[in-house]
Amino acid sequence: MPLSNEDFAAIALTLKLASLSTLLLLIICTPIAWWLTHTRSRMKGVVGAVVALPLVLPPTVIGFYLLVAMGPNGFVGQFTTAMGWGTLPFTFTGLVVGSIVYSLPFVVQPLQNAFEAIGRRPLEAAACLRAGPWDTFRTVVLPLARPGFVTAAILGFAHTVGEFGVVLMIGGNIPDRTRVVSVQIFDHVEAMEYAQAHWLSGGMVVFSFLILLALYSTRRTYARVF
Amino acid sequence: MSRTSNLSEAAPIQIQFEVNHPGFSLDVDLTLPGRGVTGLFGPSGSGKTTCLRCMAGLIRPDRGRMRIQNETWLDTARGIALPTHRRALGYVFQEPSLFPHLTVLRNLRFGMQRVAPDMRHVDLDHATHLLGIDHLLGRMPHDLSGGERQRVGIARALLTSPRLLLMDEPLAALDQQRKNEILPYLQRLHAELAIPVIYVSHSTEEMARLVDHLVVLDHGREAASGPIGEMLGRLDLPGLHAIQATSVLTGEVLSHDAAFGLLTVRLHRDRTIGQTIRLVHPVRPAGTSMRMVVQARDVSLSLQAQADDSILNRLPAIVTSLSNADDPNHVMVHLDVEGSVLLARITRYSSERLRVMPGQRLYAQIKGISLLR
Numbered sequence: 001m002p003l004s005n006e007d008f009a010a011i012a013l014t015l016k017l018a019s020l021s022t023l024l025l026l027i028i029c030t031p032i033a034w035w036l037t038h039t040r041s042r043m044k045g046v047v048g049a050v051v052a053l054p055l056v057l058p059p060t061v062i063g064f065y066l067l068v069a070m071g072p073n074g075f076v077g078q079f080t081t082a083m084g085w086g087t088l089p090f091t092f093t094g095l096v097v098g099s100i101v102y103s104l105p106f107v108v109q110p111l112q113n114a115f116e117a118i119g120r121r122p123l124e125a126a127a128c129l130r131a132g133p134w135d136t137f138r139t140v141v142l143p144l145a146r147p148g149f150v151t152a153a154i155l156g157f158a159h160t161v162g163e164f165g166v167v168l169m170i171g172g173n174i175p176d177r178t179r180v181v182s183v184q185i186f187d188h189v190e191a192m193e194y195a196q197a198h199w200l201s202g203g204m205v206v207f208s209f210l211i212l213l214a215l216y217s218t219r220r221t222y223a224r225v226f
Numbered sequence: 227m228s229r230t231s232n233l234s235e236a237a238p239i240q241i242q243f244e245v246n247h248p249g250f251s252l253d254v255d256l257t258l259p260g261r262g263v264t265g266l267f268g269p270s271g272s273g274k275t276t277c278l279r280c281m282a283g284l285i286r287p288d289r290g291r292m293r294i295q296n297e298t299w300l301d302t303a304r305g306i307a308l309p310t311h312r313r314a315l316g317y318v319f320q321e322p323s324l325f326p327h328l329t330v331l332r333n334l335r336f337g338m339q340r341v342a343p344d345m346r347h348v349d350l351d352h353a354t355h356l357l358g359i360d361h362l363l364g365r366m367p368h369d370l371s372g373g374e375r376q377r378v379g380i381a382r383a384l385l386t387s388p389r390l391l392l393m394d395e396p397l398a399a400l401d402q403q404r405k406n407e408i409l410p411y412l413q414r415l416h417a418e419l420a421i422p423v424i425y426v427s428h429s430t431e432e433m434a435r436l437v438d439h440l441v442v443l444d445h446g447r448e449a450a451s452g453p454i455g456e457m458l459g460r461l462d463l464p465g466l467h468a469i470q471a472t473s474v475l476t477g478e479v480l481s482h483d484a485a486f487g488l489l490t491v492r493l494h495r496d497r498t499i500g501q502t503i504r505l506v507h508p509v510r511p512a513g514t515s516m517r518m519v520v521q522a523r524d525v526s527l528s529l530q531a532q533a534d535d536s537i538l539n540r541l542p543a544i545v546t547s548l549s550n551a552d553d554p555n556h557v558m559v560h561l562d563v564e565g566s567v568l569l570a571r572i573t574r575y576s577s578e579r580l581r582v583m584p585g586q587r588l589y590a591q592i593k594g595i596s597l598l599r
Contacts, residue, residue, distance in 0.1 A: 121319065121321070121323050122323065122325060124284055124310070124317075124319075124323075125317070125319065125323040125324075125325070126311075126325075126336075127283075127284070127309070127310035127311045128282060128284075128310060128311075128315065128316065128317035128337075128383070129311075129336050129337030129340065129382065129383075129386060130311050130312075130337055130340035130341060130386060131311055131336070131337075131340060132309075132311050133311075135311075135340075139336075140325060143327045144325075144326070144327055
């Protein structure tokens with residue numbers, strides 16, 4: 001196989017980035033999706049639109065603002081500097097933050113669909129059977145929304161793996177730290193190393209196909225984003 | 227568990243709710259009996275379900291109070307509003323609302339497990355037996371018929387040993403056959419458990435068969451309330467006027483004549499000795515309390531006590547009032563029989579020929595009676 005150690009490092013970094021981002025996305029997006037499902041607030045439309053923004057914005061725009069915000073003069077950068085963490089651009093942590101913003105709608109929307117499909121009735125039934133809100137969430141909502149969580153995790157993971165523009169804007173191209181597969185492919189093509197580009201690109205096609213196959217064959221109600 | 231135990235001590239349930247929504251408002255202040263079945267009746271949009279949901283805490287009224295057995299569940303003036311899961315209530319929804327990911331048994335245990343063991347008064351075997359669902363415990367909800375699901379839903383609510391059972395049109399989503407399948411279970415529930423029930427429905431049949439006390443709501447206000455026997459006799463109430471007029475008589479079994487298969491039931495009100503009614507019915511133990519329904523059109527009037535005909539039941543009655551029946555050629559005569567209200571639907575011709583007027587003493591002949599329990 002013509003893949004170099006650098007290629008394997010890029011694959012490992014991509015999987016690590018996608019796994020960590022997916023985990024954090026599920027934790028962050030569950031309350032957002034829950035709020036969007038059940039709120040009667042007028043802010044619902046605004047929040048829903050903000051969450052969906054990454055769907056339509058060019059990754060370079062998201063990357064640009066993230067770079068500005070996380071830079072030494074941005075509000076995130078000032079906060080992280082004050083906390084003694086330094087600035088986030090060109091670090092793995094910065095990539096995780098970028099991935100979370102970039103993949104947010106892909107996780108929020110399947111969860112929101114799942115919560116909406118459950119409706120209020122099972123929650124009311126659980127409350128009338130003495131289950132408090134946390135109890136209900138754990139014993140009724142989580143099991144009933146499991147397909148939604150699976151869809152959300154798969155989409156979040158796959159979308160993070162496929163990320164390129166945001167990574168390039170805020171992460172650059174540092175081996176073992178920010179050089180993910182999509183960037184590695186770009187480098188190979190720039191260097192006219194088409195054989196390695198083929199291997200990595202082909203791998204991405206097969207990987208993405210398998211993920212979507214799993215998604216489409218288990219669930220008909222995948223994300224509303226398509 | 228006996229229905230007759232502690233009845234005199236059952237404190238009334240006091241509710242006062244004020245809900246203001248655009249286009250709908252509820253403003254009720256009711257004292258409901260702390261035992262037996264109370265029916266909330268009224269046309270759709272009258273606020274029955276809203277009222278029930280306020281009791282459950284599923285809707286927070288703008289202003290209100292609710293007290294049950296010396297426990298305050300709601301008092302907006304004092305900032306008290308117990309969340310639903312802290313209220314010892316059972317709720318049966320119109321659609322059974324079983325948890326689809328749990329077996330019947332785990333559905334039944336869901337609420338039971340969340341009640342402290344020393345607060346559990348209804349055991350699993352009793353509830354499953356009472357509702358005839360012993361054989362379904364291992365099944366998933368989607369494998370059950372609509373009627374079976376609703377029975378599981380009722381048992382699940384009972385197993386939390388509620389102080390109050392709220393039922394929101396539990397039979398409305400079922401066809402007549404399924405209704406007939408469940409009604410006997412509800413009647414057994416009524417007979418065997420001492421849990422007060424608030425029963426929302428717009429079916430007079432269900433009301434006549436199950437309910438002891440009736441509250442009629444109209445446009446979010448209380449239109450009338452009282453014992454079922456008196457209420458079904460009133461034709462001026464919203465939602466009730468359109469139905470076939472029926473009277474409800476209560477009594478207890480006196481004896482059974484095996485040779486003719488005749489059951490003798492003594493009508494009573496406040497347990498005074500009263501008239502008897504005879505009807506063909508399988509034997510029931512003496513003293514069993516019975517509820518009988520008489521259609522107004524099965525009652526005819528006679529000025530004489532004696533007549534040589536096939537009518538079994540001929541009761542002395544006093545005319546209290548006359549009102550319009552469903553068509554102009556008939557008259558609805560309201561009678562007082564031993565303190566119970568009895569309706570007779572007779573032709574206007576007969577009414578004028580007998581010169582029926584309020585205060586008149588005559589005899590009500592009852593052609594058909596159905597025993598409810």
